[in-house]
Amino acid sequence: MTSFLPQHEGWLPYWLLLVSILSVGNTIQAYLTTKNTREVYMRAGQEITALTSRIFGTWTLVSAVVRLYAAYNISNPQVYELALVVFTVAWVHFVTEWVVFGRAAWGRGLAGPILISTGSLFWMFSQWAFYVG
Structure with missing residues (x-):
C-alpha cells in the first residue's frame, strides 16, 4: 500500500494527496446534487x-x-x-464571492475551501526551499 503513496519526505505531499481525494469526492457530489454548492454560495x-x-x-x-x-x-x-496557482485561484474565487460579490456567506460550506486554500498556500510558500530547492 505504501508504494502508492508519495515517496518524498515531509507531510506536504500527503496533504496534497488528501486534498485531491477530498476534491474528487466534492466533484462527485457537485455532479449528483446542488446541495453542497448551495452551502458555499448561500446567497446566490x-x-x-x-x-x-x-x-x-x-x-x-x-x-x-x-x-x-x-x-x-x-x-x-x-x-x-x-x-x-490552483490554490491561489481557488482562494481568490471564494474570497471575492464572499467579500466582493456577496454570493457566498461564511459558514460550513465556505469555511472549508477558504481554510484549506489559505493553509495550503502558507504551507507551500514556506516549504518552497525544502521541496524545490
Whole structure:
C-alpha cells in the first residue's frame, strides 16, 4: 500500500494527496446534487442550478488533478508553482464571492475551501526551499 503513496519526505505531499481525494469526492457530489454548492454560495439563490453545480465540480476536478500531480512530483518547480496557482485561484474565487460579490456567506460550506486554500498556500510558500530547492 505504501508504494502508492508519495515517496518524498515531509507531510506536504500527503496533504496534497488528501486534498485531491477530498476534491474528487466534492466533484462527485457537485455532479449528483446542488446541495453542497448551495452551502458555499448561500446567497446566490436561483443562480445555483444543476449546470452551475457541475461546472463547479469540473473546476474542482481539474484542481484535484493538479494537486495530485504535485503530490507525486513535488520537487518539480513548475508543478509546485502550478499547484500554488490552483490554490491561489481557488482562494481568490471564494474570497471575492464572499467579500466582493456577496454570493457566498461564511459558514460550513465556505469555511472549508477558504481554510484549506489559505493553509495550503502558507504551507507551500514556506516549504518552497525544502521541496524545490
